[in-house]
Amino acid sequence: MEHHTELSEVTHHHEPSQGTGRIWKTFWILLGITVVELGLGFLMYAFPDLPTWIVLFLKGTIIILSLAKAFYIVSIFMHLGDEIKNMIMTIVVPLMLFIWFIGAFLWDGNYYRTTRNRYDPSMVNKTMQEPTHKKDTSVNPLK
């Protein structure tokens, strides 16, 4: 690849040692994932009328891609992948709490929203986006 020549120029005292190839490979992977994420994000912007399930699917894909990025940064750049297994476990196992943490709190936020909409319908009218199409201004139930 073309960055090998660049590196041999940089490390002029040493021959390109093992490991830098891995670093640059990780860089290209991270850059590639970011470009795909931006592409998906732009897709959602370019087609605002996509069905909800497709939007959710795209967002889910972006989240999974971000987790992949996190994995590469932590295991290659931060060298956690090269540590002994017990060390890895003391870091990763406490982070498992996030699974519960995220699930529980987002559930709670959603519950708050649905409950408020049910018992205070004025909230729905006040905070929902007005429909863009098929506007009927002759009948306005809000007033």
Added chain:
Amino acid sequence: MMWYFLMSDAFTFGAFLISYGTIRFSQNFWPNPNEVFNAFPLAGHANLPLAFVSLMTFILIMSSVTMVLAVHEGHHGNKKGVVKWLAWTIVGGLAFLACQAWEWTHLITGEHAILSGNAIDVIGQTTTVNPWGPAVHDATKVTAALQNTPHDVLVTLAHGQHHERSMAELTAMNADQLKGMINSAELHVREAGPVAFGGYFYAITGFHGFHVSSGVVINIVMLLMAQRGVFEKRGHYLMIEKAGLYWHFVDLVWVFVFLCFYLI
């Protein structure tokens, strides 16, 4: 120990982002990031969603690579290489901070028309208000609101559409003249956005920016120490490795800030 500090820091950022997610899930309406973050320096009012934040992301990934190269040189005891790559990492960090400063300034000083009560107001994004609410499509509502709009707001609105006129010239005009100049269809009037949006945005990106600045300071200290041969005398570059861990963590956090605020 660095790892355990980073783990605790991960919980702090995690708690912030989850709190943001909870509030977002509790709202019926949340601003679309593509409509909020669509500006680029020197591009005027061009609509460029995601462009600037992509640049910021690229800068941070790039500086992560230069950091890992500095650590790599440290393993080989190559002082020159360490100094060189650390210097590039610092440049990357400062470039990222400069981008963030520009973005914040742009958001705070932005002038966006919102429907406030039965008049139109012009606001930017602060921790308490933001102009990113649902768009007002009802043209009659906008026209009616324009009638109740105070003079100074009319001047700002007219200036937004007629850059060739100076502010002094516009201020001298009366309200009817100004209303005649304003094309209400092009105002893109919105309602005020969810109050929490600005607070979460500035708090979380600010906390991350604070981490970046302290990372830059740490890297500068490492650079000076390496330059003066402290690590060479010590026989190893372990300190560079620890500074590197912190710096990669900052990049890691940005992956999630980027995800939560700009992408989804």
